[in-house]
Amino acid sequence: MPQIGDKATDFILPSTKGPVQLSKVYRDGKVVLAFYTEDDTPSCARELASFSEEYPTLQELGASVVAVSVDSLHSHQSFCDKVGGYPFPLVSDAEQEVAAAYGVRHDDGKRNHRAVFVIDQEGVVIHAIPWYQPGNPSQLLEVFRALGLEG
Secondary structure (H helix, E strand, O other), X not given: XXXXXXXXXXXXXXXXXXXXXXHHHHHOOEEEEEEOOOOOOHHXXXXXXXXXXXXXXXXXOOEEEEEEEOOOHHXXXXXXXXXXXXXXXXXXXXXXXXXXXXXXXXXXXXXXXXEEEEEOOOOEEEEEEOOOXXXXXXXXXXXXXXXXXXX
């Protein structure tokens, strides 16, 4: 699992918004890289909804969101259609290579556990929450503070 100060592992994977290459995304601003367990589950829907609801604030702080799970692109698109879409891409890591690189593969080997990494414009991890809990507002606040929110 990358630690604060480590270079973020780059990847190119399909998403609901076309192919995503992490290094191209962070060149345009900080990135909240959010791993989630599974499409259309209550906790993961809550995780993605919180980032979606706060997306304007994240953008004001110069950040974008990239959400990653092992679900197929078809599953991601169905999930997006069901909830009315997300302003950020849902990336399909079907082979779990990115999950393995970030140390977030679930013990069952079939999915990710929830984790969040904040990556700066140099591609360096500046904050990591290895066991992200979407119902914990202090963890979302940690993300905002890592992006430079005062308070």
